[in-house]
Amino acid sequence: MYKFVEGQPLIVTEKMKEDFWRDGYIIVKQLLTKGEIQKVVGSLEAPDSAVMAESYEQDDGFGRNVRMVLWNHPGNDVTGMVNRCEKMVNTCEKLLGDDVYHYHSKFVMKEPHTGGAFQWHQDYGYWYLNGVLFPDMISVQIGVDRMDKENGCLQVLRGSHRMGRVEHGRIGQQAGADLERVAEAEKVLDKVSVELDQGDALFFHCNLLHTSSANNSSRRRWAMICCYNSVNNDPVKKHHHASYTPLHKVSNSAIMDCKNLNDLSGKWFVNPNKTGREYLPTEPRKQ
Template sequence: MQGAFDQGYFIVRSLLGAEEMQALGSAIDRDEGIRAHAFDIGDGEGRSSKLSLWSHPGSDVTGMLARCEKVAGTMEKVLGGEVYHYHTKLMMKEARTGGSHVWHQDYGYWYKNGCLFPDMGSVFIAIDKTDKENGCLQVIRGSHKLGRIEHIMVGGQTGADVARIEEAKKVLELVYVELDPGDALFFHANVLHKSDRNDSDRRRWVFIISYNRASNNPFKKHHHPCYTPLHKVPNSAILECKNIDDITGKDFMDPSTDETIKPEKK
């Protein structure tokens, strides 16, 4: 299973079934729940996306998703050992207004959080259909083998060295990751990825769960959690969970504490 990251990523179609997607939607569509903690991230070009980010999975439906075998268990297999929940994001690009995200590696900034090794990865789950028109994710196949690239602030985001990106694109394949609702992209923390703005009449919401190897515990405290044991649950826990509104214990991020982004001022 560790060879699954040979290209830096892989796609699992229909990771979540229709009933599981309905349960997830019930949890995130509520204005007073997870979305109440959202903030805007500008793209430096007059547009923005909304982001909610939390440190601990919790015991609601979204927590069961982050703790289940087909998500957390799969990430343990591809990373080669015990993992813990680093954070989860609800990323919301609204129709006609959703901003772009610059080329970056997640480890480009997780490195600065005290993680010595890139033994980290994320699961990108499509809530809506994602395609070129509404700003789907783009990845550079095999770019995790480049190692960590220097990152700087670009607009309100942390982005990778543009000149290095252009050279990488000459020798590596650019892939548009188009997904249907419930499809998932598992990708390594050093994979270069970006997304364009949403120029369509459709929203583009995605759910992104990130994990760190337990053996890669950060050597300093920061705004993301240090090692916290992850209590995995069977896949059936997603549908068995009746908690869609109690978000106790998730520890939502205050964007003012994260130096890798500049939230837009209202």
């Protein structure tokens, strides 16, 4: 477990790389400051939040829903600054060993007592179907709220990324990994509950098997997940996530400096529950 020190660059050490490639993930404490989290949350909780206007519900296959909002191009609002800031992007690049571009990001919102579960899956389990040839991809989950076992935090099988891609099918509106394969993996790999405080970040490999249970607690469980692909791994076909688009990094201070809390110019949303809300990679959404 590592810690980001505000005002200093996040140095990715050889030990961090070693841990990432051995376990499939690392945790960086306080990647986002309390002020940065409050700014992001404020932009979402505002009655006129343009980002939340693009949210939708997804069936978990067991009678519950998870609310989500998903976008591809990061844009210039405060959530886009999180996607583009150096402490996020540079860390992904150092861990993968290549430059990256923004593949997509989302907020996952599990409300108290009602928020649904996510089935065991690998992100590359379905990104593979988008024409992405190699698992040279990484995701970063940020705790917007405190995330623990009680409210449905992420669970991972440590080292499962070394299994390669597992076959996936559909469970409700979600993609789920072959449960027989998962059961065998559980016999030989440690299952870890990834508990995060506000602002903590989990950097994880796209083949890491992970799941999360329903939120049966009285507390909200919101998370932001930012996903990146290697620039040398451009998908070979058009699909509903971003193909290679140069990522323009910003300084870490850009999150707090950003005044565009509701400006969606340059963003590209995907909402499967709305007709006409999926945009081709060559046609980013225009305001």
